[in-house]
Amino acid sequence: MRRDDISNSKDCMDVAVLNRKTLRSWTLVKVLENMRKIVNDIRRRERHYRGIYENALEGIARFSPRGEALSANPAFARMLGYEHSEELVRSITDFGRQCWLDLHEWDSLVRALRTQGAASGCEVELVRADGSHIWVFLSARAVRSETGDMLFLEANVSGVAREKHREAALWESELCFRGVARDMAVGVNTEGERRTSLLTRCDPKKREDSLESALQMAHVGYWDRELDTDRVTWSDETCRIMGTAQRLSNRSFADELAAIHPEDRPCVTRAVLIALDGGARFDVEFRVLRPDGDVRIVRKQGDLVTDKSGHPRRMFGTIQDITKHKRAEERLAESEQRVRAMPMALAHANRLATVGQFTAELAHEIKQPIAAAATHAAAAVRWLRTQPPNLDEAQRALSYIVDDTRRTCDVIVRIRRLVTKTPMSEGFLRVNDAIMEVMNLISGEVEKNAVSARAQLAESLPLIHGDRVQLQQVMLNLSINAIEAMSTCGGPRELSIETGTDAQGNVLVAVRDSGPGLGPDALKQIFEPFYTTKPAGMGIGLSICRSIVEAHGGRLWVSDNPAGGSIFQFSIPSETSCGSRDSS
Numbered sequence: 248m249r250r251d252d253i254s255n256s257k258d259c260m261d262v263a264v265l266n267r268k269t270l271r272s273w274t275l276v277k278v279l280e281n282m283r284k285i286v287n288d289i290r291r292r293e294r295h296y297r298g299i300y301e302n303a304l305e306g307i308a309r310f311s312p313r314g315e316a317l318s319a320n321p322a323f324a325r326m327l328g329y330e331h332s333e334e335l336v337r338s339i340t341d342f343g344r345q346c347w348l349d350l351h352e353w354d355s356l357v358r359a360l361r362t363q364g365a366a367s368g369c370e371v372e373l374v375r376a377d378g379s380h381i382w383v384f385l386s387a388r389a390v391r392s393e394t395g396d397m398l399f400l401e402a403n404v405s406g407v408a409r410e411k412h413r414e415a416a417l418w419e420s421e422l423c424f425r426g427v428a429r430d431m432a433v434g435v436n437t438e439g440e441r442r443t444s445l446l447t448r449c450d451p452k453k454r455e456d457s458l459e460s461a462l463q464m465a466h467v468g469y470w471d472r473e474l475d476t477d478r479v480t481w482s483d484e485t486c487r488i489m490g491t492a493q494r495l496s497n498r499s500f501a502d503e504l505a506a507i508h509p510e511d512r513p514c515v516t517r518a519v520l521i522a523l524d525g526g527a528r529f530d531v532e533f534r535v536l537r538p539d540g541d542v543r544i545v546r547k548q549g550d551l552v553t554d555k556s557g558h559p560r561r562m563f564g565t566i567q568d569i570t571k572h573k574r575a576e577e578r579l580a581e582s583e584q585r586v587r588a589m590p591m592a593l594a595h596a597n598r599l600a601t602v603g604q605f606t607a608e609l610a611h612e613i614k615q616p617i618a619a620a621a622t623h624a625a626a627a628v629r630w631l632r633t634q635p636p637n638l639d640e641a642q643r644a645l646s647y648i649v650d651d652t653r654r655t656c657d658v659i660v661r662i663r664r665l666v667t668k669t670p671m672s673e674g675f676l677r678v679n680d681a682i683m684e685v686m687n688l689i690s691g692e693v694e695k696n697a698v699s700a701r702a703q704l705a706e707s708l709p710l711i712h713g714d715r716v717q718l719q720q721v722m723l724n725l726s727i728n729a730i731e732a733m734s735t736c737g738g739p740r741e742l743s744i745e746t747g748t749d750a751q752g753n754v755l756v757a758v759r760d761s762g763p764g765l766g767p768d769a770l771k772q773i774f775e776p777f778y779t780t781k782p783a784g785m786g787i788g789l790s791i792c793r794s795i796v797e798a799h800g801g802r803l804w805v806s807d808n809p810a811g812g813s814i815f816q817f818s819i820p821s822e823t824s825c826g827s828r829d830s831s
């Protein structure tokens with residue numbers, strides 16, 4: 248080998264060494280360049296896809312199998328009512344529960360993803376951040392790990408299902424219209440009804456426009472509450488009824504409640520809850536406290552609108568100021584009350600007049616036992632003063648005093664019952680006992696007019712149900728009339744009060760006298776109010792007697808007494824006649 252060959256060969260070695268190094272560096276550079284290109288390419292593609300992702304009109308989001316939002320593009324966030332994607336990711340921790348109106352649909356989607364891996368083109372109604380709803384087309388796929396576990400699910404939400412949305416809105420509006428039209432047909436006035444029937448024939452848009460003017464004409468306000476957002480809308484007429492000028496757009500149910508009289512708020516809230524629960528239609532009357540201090544009474548009616556899946560969406564209805572109507576009703580009720588109280592007042596006046604007629608005799612009746620008690624008291628004192636005191640005799644005298652004072656008390660109690668204005672108190676009573684009390688009351692009058700009075704009372708009469716004092720008033724009136732009639736004519740004066748039962752088992756009471764009797768004219772008019780032949784008579788006694796008897800389910804009539812005079816008779820259903828009637 249030549250030297251330069253040697254040197255050459257060394258040089259060659261160096262070059263080879265150098266070339267290897269250069270080659271390595273060169274390769275490294277190339278690899279790095281390639282990598283940079285790949286990275287740049289990836290970045291470019293990522294930017295490209297991110298751009299598409301960020302700017303897509305379609306909503307794209309990923310959720311964990313449990314429903315936690317992992318990522319979402321702005322379109323998805325916007326559709327669900329969030330400002331930006333991060334806010335959505337922070338807020339949605341359970342997509343199914345938070346955003347699906349129908350949780351079953353969500354569950355079946357997750358099931359389908361687990362079994363089939365994908366689902367496409369589902370039309371679903373999602374709940375937005377503000378509570379409103381949105382119809383969307385949704386496709387989803389399950390992304391799995393190598394071992395087949397579901398890592399996450401990816402959802403694409405495209406184009407709001409406008410048709411569905413429109414359908415739902417139309418459905419609600421139709422229901423609203425029908426409800427309002429029905430409320431108006433309740434007939435606030437004929438003009439309102441005429442307008443309503445015209446409205447039902449024109450197209451939905453036009454009739455919605457005309458609805459408010461028809462309502463205004465009928466002085467009916469319209470209200471609408473969107474349940475998801477709690478936004479309450481009032482028509483101009485409703486604002487007028489509630490006493491506020493503004494037609495606010497952000498009014499809520501709480502604002503509405505604030506305008507209601509505090510005492511009426513619970514009943515309004517209750518009615519709303521019942522209606523929301525699918526119970527009775529919302530129909531409630533309450534007082535409104537207007538800002539100017541005026542209090543109005545209103546009637547608010549409403550219906551619940553549900554979507555086709557039965558979910559409550561809105562409440563809407565009408566409101567009417569019924570203050571005038573209510574006040575007129577109150578006045579009517581007051582006057583009815585007065586009219587109803589009239590017979591009672593008359594009956595009371597009649598009783599006072601009747602009792603007044605024999606006050607002197609009553610005084611005598613009371614004076615007698617009091618005088619007897621005084622005599623017995625004096626006797627008792629004497630027996631106690633003797634030496635030794637005669638205790639047996641004193642005791643006897645004192646027991647007489649007890650009897651005398653009892654008799655006095657009985658008379659006073661009977662008079663009190665008749666003269667005090669007590670409301671009707673019903674119970675079972677023995678007619679014979681009631682008659683004996685009346686006989687005691689009239690005994691003075693009987694004696695004064697030299698009448699021979701007797702009671703012919705049937706044994707074991709059935710009980711009757713009624714007001715003792717009122718029935719005694721009937722017997723008293725008939726007896727006093729009989730005594731008065733007999734005192735105007737000569738001949739025997741015989742008064743007889745008889746009891747018995749008729750064929751139906753009713754208790755029968757007859758007051759028979761031997762007076763002048765009644766002519767045919769008197770027979771026709773005798774029960775008419777204010778018919779009287781007496782100079783100081785009121786002519787209301789018999790008409791009151793008849794209404795009392797009829798109020799007890801009985802009958803009062805008069806006939807001639809074959810022996811001369813007249814017979815007034817009345818029958819009252821007894822416990823046995825009522826029982827047989829009930830069972831027949």
Ligand code: ADP
Nearest residue numbers: 728729732778779780781784785786787788789
């Ligand atoms: P008043 O006693 O105040 O007149 P009533 O209604 O009790 O009112 O009686 C109306 C009229 O019926 C009496 O004025 C009298 O003419 C007549 N009348 C009532 N009872 C009898 C009777 N037993 N016999 C005859 N006439 C009677």
